[in-house]
Amino acid sequence: MTHKIQKAVVKIGTSSLVLPNGKINLRTIDQLSFVLATLNNQGYQLILVSSGAIGVGLASLGLKDRPAEIAQQQALASIGQAALMRIYSQRFLDYQTHVAQLLLTRDVLTYPISRQHTLNTINTLLQQNVIPIVNENDPVSVDELDHYTTFSDNDELSSQVAVAIDADELIILSDIDALYDKDPHKFSDAHIIKEVPVLTPEIENAASGSSTRFGTGGMVTKLRAAATMMQAGKQMILCNGRDPKILFDIFDGHTIGTHFGK
Numbered sequence: 001m002t003h004k005i006q007k008a009v010v011k012i013g014t015s016s017l018v019l020p021n022g023k024i025n026l027r028t029i030d031q032l033s034f035v036l037a038t039l040n041n042q043g044y045q046l047i048l049v050s051s052g053a054i055g056v057g058l059a060s061l062g063l064k065d066r067p068a069e070i071a072q073q074q075a076l077a078s079i080g081q082a083a084l085m086r087i088y089s090q091r092f093l094d095y096q097t098h099v100a101q102l103l104l105t106r107d108v109l110t111y112p113i114s115r116q117h118t119l120n121t122i123n124t125l126l127q128q129n130v131i132p133i134v135n136e137n138d139p140v141s142v143d144e145l146d147h148y149t150t151f152s153d154n155d156e157l158s159s160q161v162a163v164a165i166d167a168d169e170l171i172i173l174s175d176i177d178a179l180y181d182k183d184p185h186k187f188s189d190a191h192i193i194k195e196v197p198v199l200t201p202e203i204e205n206a207a208s209g210s211s212t213r214f215g216t217g218g219m220v221t222k223l224r225a226a227a228t229m230m231q232a233g234k235q236m237i238l239c240n241g242r243d244p245k246i247l248f249d250i251f252d253g254h255t256i257g258t259h260f261g262k
């Protein structure tokens with residue numbers, strides 16, 4: 001059962017932001033901006049965790065494949081993040097809504113003072129009806145010695161942010177309708193799982209990696225995000241980001257996609 005949502009983190013993955021041909025999915029970004037701006041006007045508190053820096057970087061330079069070299073990926077992320085934020089800022093302004101950018105590394109949330117400052121920033125933005133748009137600070141994040149700055153991916157980042165800001169719900173917009181008992185991109189007889197009150201070994205075995213060109217973590221990292229939310233006594237919804245208007249139904253309390261939690 002979906003609980004009443006007041007504060008939510010909405011996470012959108014690269015596979016929803018970039019078309020299979022590598023171009024930017026402006027339709028989804030436009031609709032997402034419209035929906036979040038409308039929900040913001042209705043008084044909901046929203047944080048958007050948006051992937052897509054590398055994907056939009058590739059699109060900006062007209063490149064097809066993600067390079068293997070770290071330096072190339074970090075350079076693409078710095079190009080793409082700026083381009084992505086320009087699109088979001090323009091689209092949200094069309095709906096009279098201001099957005100702000102927060103680029104996080106793991107250590108920022110691990111150490112208490114930087115964590116508190118980050119939360120203060122987010123809360124101040126929310127009080128001012130500004131929607132924070134969060135991504136990992138990809139161009140600078142790397143793990144060295146005992147200094148861990150990377151998140152495994154944005155599914156993890158979004159669950160960490162959702163718990164830190166005490167959100168009621170994490171909504172993950174993916175390129176798939178829900179969790180299935182096996183990857184529906186590989187198995188045509190996959191069955192949808194609508195409710196996951198607890199994570200069982202059976203559910204964990206159902207999840208595999210991404211089978212799309214631009215996605216990274218697949219279902220494995222989404223289940224890890226669900227575990228983080230459920231351990232904190234919170235909820236998560238996994239649904240399709242193709243049509244972000246689905247968020248209206250979720251905020252109206254309808255059951256969409258897969259619901260994790262009790």
Ligand SMILES: Nc1ncnc2c1ncn2[C@@H]1O[C@H](COP(=O)(O)OP(=O)(O)O)[C@@H](O)[C@H]1O
Nearest residue numbers: 013014015174180206208210215216217218219
């Ligand atoms: N049990 C499963 N149910 C649904 N999708 C699955 C499952 N196992 C693996 N997947 C794959 O996970 C993909 C979604 O993850 P990903 O490609 O990383 O998207 P995103 O960019 O939204 O993070 C789906 O397209 C699907 O191919």
Ligand SMILES: N[C@@H](CCC(=O)OP(=O)(O)O)C(=O)O
Nearest residue numbers: 014051052053054153154216
């Ligand atoms: N921070 C990276 C995305 C990392 C990530 O988790 O991507 P995805 O699996 O598409 O949500 C970027 O902006 O390109």
